Amino acid sequence: MKRSVMKSSTALAVTLGLLAGPAFADMDAAKKFLDEEIERSALSREEQEAEMQFFIDAGEAFKGMDIKVVSETITTHEYEANVLAPAFSAITGINITHDLIGEGDVVEKLQTQMQSGENIYDAYINDSDLIGTHWRYKQARSLTDWMANEGKDVTNPGLDLDDYIGLDFTTSPDGELYQLPDQQFANLYWFRQDWFTDPELMAEFKEKYGYDLGVPVNWSAYEDIAEFFTGRTIDGVEVYGNMDYGKKDPSLGWRYTDAWLSMAGGGDVGEPNGLPVDEWGIRVNENSQPVGSCVTRGGATNDAAAVYAISKSIEWLEKYTPPAAAGMTFGEAGPVPAQGTIAQQMFWYTAFTADMVNENATAVLNDDGTPKWRMAPSPHGAYWKDGQKVGYQDVGSWTLMESTPVDRAKAAWLYAQFVTSKTVDVEKAHAGLTFIRESTIQHESFTERAPKLGGLVEFYRSPARTAWSPTGTNVPDYPKLAQLWWQNIGDAMSGAKTPQEALDSLCAEQEKVMERLERAGVQGDLGPKMNEEREASYWLEQEGSPVAKLDNEDPEPETISYEELIKSWQ
Known part of the structure; x- marks a missing residue:
């Protein structure tokens, strides 16, 4: 990797200018981020800048908003919280707090929000093991409906759902997508x-x-x-x-x-x-x-x-x-x-x-x-x-609750798409080694790195990976x-x-x-x-x-x- 040590959120924020004065949302911040952080990507530099422009434009309506999201503490999510969250804030002007807590605590917070209706977090990265729960209780937004209607204006045209390898695990029996994969491991x-x-x-x-x-x-x-x-x-x-x-x-x-x-x-x-x-x-x-x-x-x-x-x-x-x-x-x-x-x-x-x-x-x-x-x-x-x-395959996935106000859900959805975007996903995968995109798995940098990963790349490139899956929809x-x-x-x-x-x-x-x-x-x-x-x-x-x-x-x-x-x- 370009660095042996991950930058802290404060260091990266200084690099991007986030702490040098008022947050600014423009292509200068995006270019600094791409220069400093994105060495490897499935997209060309021109395509990366076009994707960043989407986040800049779509985030304009939410500049200055303070958004809270949560995930369990694993290397991939540490990279998101310490590197990608401050970058997103610098690029869009949306202030992201990405909390890292124990997996059991994530489920507890989610359960409390479901029971109380109180908006504790604006988005959750929780295991797709809850797909049966989300589908039956209808307290999580159907992302299929969200992307077609309320969230259409903040859905990245380059999202490319077909590139995600775990959508079978986050889709209910009636074909509705309830969660967007963020990391996967078997x-x-x-x-x-x-x-x-x-x-x-x-x-x-x-x-x-x-x-x-x-x-x-x-x-x-x-x-x-x-x-x-x-x-x-x-x-x-x-x-x-x-x-x-x-x-x-x-x-x-x-x-x-x-x-x-x-x-x-x-x-x-x-x-x-x-x-x-x-x-x-x-x-x-x-x-x-x-x-x-x-x-x-x-x-x-x-x-x-x-x-x-x-x-x-x-x-x-x-x-x-x-x-x-x-x-x-x-x-x-x-x-x-x-x-x-x-x-x-x-x-x-x-x-x-x-x-x-x-x-x-x-x-x-x-x-x-x-x-x-x-x-x-x-x-x-x-x-x-x-x-x-x-x-078993763990698929930590972005979930938007119905109890989250629409504007806050939109801002959080932008962040969810940013940290799983083609621009950043190859670099994120090198940090955490949890693959979610086919384009990342097939990236030449992983062909080069495969000999040092003990079979991980070979497994995820093989047809065998489909026999590993999370908890399914039988669990109510x-x-x-x-x-x-x-x-x-x-x-x-x-x-x-x-x-x-x-x-x-x-x-x-x-x-x-x-x-x-x-x-x-x-x-x-x-x-x-x-x-x-x-x-x-x-x-x-x-x-x-x-x-x-x-x-x-x-x-x-x-x-x-x-x-x-x-x-x-x-």
Whole structure:
């Protein structure tokens, strides 16, 4: 990159003249921004200036307005808050405060605004996991309607929606777009390629297990590899064959709602989510109304695949993971693989890539800056079938609430488009490594940088990426239901309940929430319409999800070389 250190918001504002006197909105500020910050772009300089002119002209009516937006704290959003927000303010004269808070806090603020009608923030970057919530409650503006009507005069003619790779995840079943993607990252398999290709280790593994050490295709192979590496000393450090976290904390819920059950083989086939049963185990009818979560209502939150999923994660946490991990949260566990003691991690978010390639990650980098590690598709569990999703993709997306006054929503919408515009997106992607545009993924600068990113570029350029998706529209109220996961699975993690008991409790509590929504009628014809309970055997005899326990939950292990995997993508 042009700079190794990101400019602070104050430094950039001084550069652009924002703090030198009254804010000014003109092409001089835009040109300074382009000169100082935009080294790489999908647009030519002439096209960049034309796009900046749109923001200048469209922002004229809102000059001097103070706008507040919020997002979770990840590298991409830090770049937006520290670099792009002051630049936008200098260029348009609209004063942007971009708050960075915890993901759970973002959902809490959003929920409070939905319940109170008070305009807490003028726009939110919140996960597309809430698409089912937004679609049913109608408290978020339909962007399809917004861009055609009230927001038409502030919609960038160069927005190019077709260039966004995540619109399937932010579109409701009736075709309305509710959220505009701002960043995307997937949970993939991470492993130490240098160890996996060490001739001595490869020979020892083949001798012990009878097959080649490589990228695991299924959980049986993952388990063998975890066992093989745990407890050995490599390069003077004690190595573990797995990394995870287990503290009873809201972040524990993401660990499981983020497609863990479908990775094991829970739910039905389908893209972007299983139908009629999704990866949460929630079943919907032909009208997309939730009808159950427990097996007795046709759901799969507590079926055999789900129990297997939870049981395996607990087993691996206990056997193959650093002891401290059981008491860690998501944020605490994330940096551990970069410390050089982890051989592989099943559930690893590509958002950590930026932290894996910086000066603090020398334990997992070669002298030339190339990584000792690679990322690959996650292996799947014993219940998995071809066509099921095999991983999660986080899509943090801009959302405009109906409770936000129109003029404030318009100003915030301009900022949302600015930070996802073709002018800035390549540079933003280099800072945060979270891709949202096809033009950015294909940019020549990422072809050049790909060897230092451990497979990230190859994954996002491959057709495989469509099998990774966020929570879908089966979930009728994400804030209410998501909190049930960490509480119940936390009981299984601590040993207070067996996995079966914890999942029985979870599905029952999910159904209580859905029954309340049905009685209240607040979601109209889109809300839950619960099935009558039947014997579990009835649903287990039907085709698809839910499923009965397999006689063999440990199929023949299977691996593939990383080189062969990459070839299959090409």
